[in-house]
Amino acid sequence: MCVPYLLKVALKKVENEEAQKEVEMALLASxxxxxxxxxxKELYLNEIKEIIQHHHEHHNLTRIAYQSAWQFFIDRFFNDKSLEEVIVNELHFPRETAKELEVLTRCIDWKKKEEENEEKGRKETKEEVVLYRWLRMLEIISDRLKEEEKxxxxxAERKRMKMEMFEKLEEEGYEDVIPSLLIIHDIQNDKYECGLSHDIAGYFVNV
Structure with missing residues (x-):
């Protein structure tokens, strides 16, 4: 129920600090x-597309808000494969991800980070937080693709086995037995009487 309201707030294009904070919070929440x-899909698709496309043109979102918009959309993809066309070809997710990761990795002083990691209570920078969010999202996607591949x-293996079985039946001359095994349903007093086709004898194979 809250999604349409969050996206309505996130669609604000008024350029002032207060409105920007509302947009940020709405996207983070989503x-x-x-x-x-x-x-x-009708509750979010057009809105989230507009939010991302508007950012492509005007760069109106902070990096955390932009990643949040993608996070919401990619999470929907897990339950709806039909979004793939929009995500890849309309909104160019691979290109955008690569661009964001490249910028973020340049913003982090990795040598300094390694030295400070040994200090207790060190806080992550905004760039680090956003970078890790992108990486986690790419990991959620990698796992999904592996599941789909499996x-x-x-x-494919089931289809191969079915084909081999059919070919074996055909080779051994049993393929004609299959249509002969017709079940005759005689419904009387809610009971079923099952039997074989009357001309089944013509299909038996003498061994």
């Missing part, structure tokens, strides 16, 4: 709506 929450391989 990115926390996990993949297990089913949301109808499912496709299993389905």
């Amino acid at each position: 990115s926390s709506i996990g993949i297990f929450n089913s949301i109808k 499912d496709e391989k299993e389905e």
Whole structure:
């Protein structure tokens, strides 16, 4: 129920600090709506496309807000493969991800970070937070693609086995037995009587 309201706020294009904070908070909140929450496509698709496309043209979002918009959209992809065309070809997710990661990695002083990691209570920079969010999202996607690849391989294996079985039946001359095994349903007093086709004897093979 809250998604349309969050995206309505995120669509604000007024350039002032207060409105920008509202946009940021709305997108951050939307990115926390996990993949297990089913949301109808018509409640978010046009809005999230407009938010991302507007940023492509005007760069109106901070990096954390931009990543949050993508996070919300990618999470929806987990339950709806039809979004792939929009994500890849309309909004250019691979290109945008590569660009964001390149900029973020340049913003981080990795040598200084390594030295400071040994200090207790060190806080991560904004750039580090956003970088890790992108990387986690790319990991959520990698796992999903691996699952799909596994499912496709299993389905291909099932089809191969079915084909081999059919070919074996055909080779041994049993393929004609299959249509002969007709079940005759005689419904009387809610009971079923099952039997074989009357001319099944013509299909038996003498061994």
